Amino acid sequence: MRLFxxxxxxxxxxxxxxxxxRAFLARRGLSPTREYSEQMxxxxxxxxxxxxxxFYHLDLTPQAIMAEWLELGWQAYAHQIPMKPGAAGFLERCAGRGEDMALVxxxxxxFCQAALERHGLTGYFRAVVYVEELGVEKRDPRAFRMALERLGVQASECTLYEDSPAACxxxxxxxxxxxxVYDPFYASYEQQLRRSCDGYLKSFTELLG
Structure with missing residues (x-):
């Protein structure tokens, strides 16, 4: 099974x-640091x-922070965010071969559902596992064990495509x-990922030939 x-x-x-x-913090005269971004x-x-x-000692509840993020992020996911190069073609090829696929x-x-619908991807995945619903972060191996249990598959049967070094x-x-999978946000981790993972892609176009 291919997991993405x-x-x-x-x-x-x-x-x-x-x-x-940046927008959220700028409203409060603050700016993101690399340490903060790495934690996030x-x-x-x-x-x-x-x-x-x-981190910023804000006089806001987490619920209020999330509500503001939702306001800021909806437009981008529903109308703007593009696919990574070659990703749509690779999903189409895998689907054409009858391969089993899921999102983790x-x-x-x-946000995810809006972007999936906009790009016409909803039919490609047998399931979408939202880690938020599992209650653990993807930097925790338990998140993947719980996702595999939900999907009813064994780890040895699955290949995951992932950009985050901690999640990898x-x-x-x-x-x-x-x-x-290369992403500019984690560009400084490329050599570490090449050493620690089973493969490294600069782009899904590499798999399309």
Missing amino acids: DFDGTLVDSNGVWEEID GHSIFPIAAQITKD TACVPR AAAKAAGLTVVA
């Missing part, structure tokens, strides 16, 4: 979240909101075959 991350792997959205962070990368929504509240994503469910490490610890 969504943000930064199939769609070019990591930059959007950087913009959302691929965190599930409620944990990311708590990180933001604690930390994306906000309604967690998936490897859970026993999956992992192919890292």
Whole structure:
């Protein structure tokens, strides 16, 4: 079974979240640091909101922070975010071969659904596992074990495509075959990912021949 991350792997959205962070913090005279951004990368929504509240000592509830993020992010996912190069073609090829596919994503469910529908991808995946619903982050191997249990498959049967170094490490610890996918946000981790993962793609176009 082929498993795919969504943000930064199939769609070019990591930059959007950087913009959302900047806009949210700028409203309060603040700016994101690299340390903050590293903590936020691929965190599930409620944990990311708590990180933001604690890191910047904000007088806001996590619920209020999430509501503002939803306001800032909806337009991008529903109307703007593009696919990563070659991703649509690779999914189409896999589907044409009858391969079983699923998403395992930390994306906000309604954002993900909007982008999937806009790009005509909903029919490609047998299931979408939203890590937010599992209650653990993708940097935790338990997230992948729980996702596999939901999908009814064994780790040895699956290959994951993922951009986040922390999520790649967690998936490897859970026993999956992992192919890292380049994203500019994690460009400095390329050599580490090449060493630790089973494969590394600069782009899905490499798989299309």
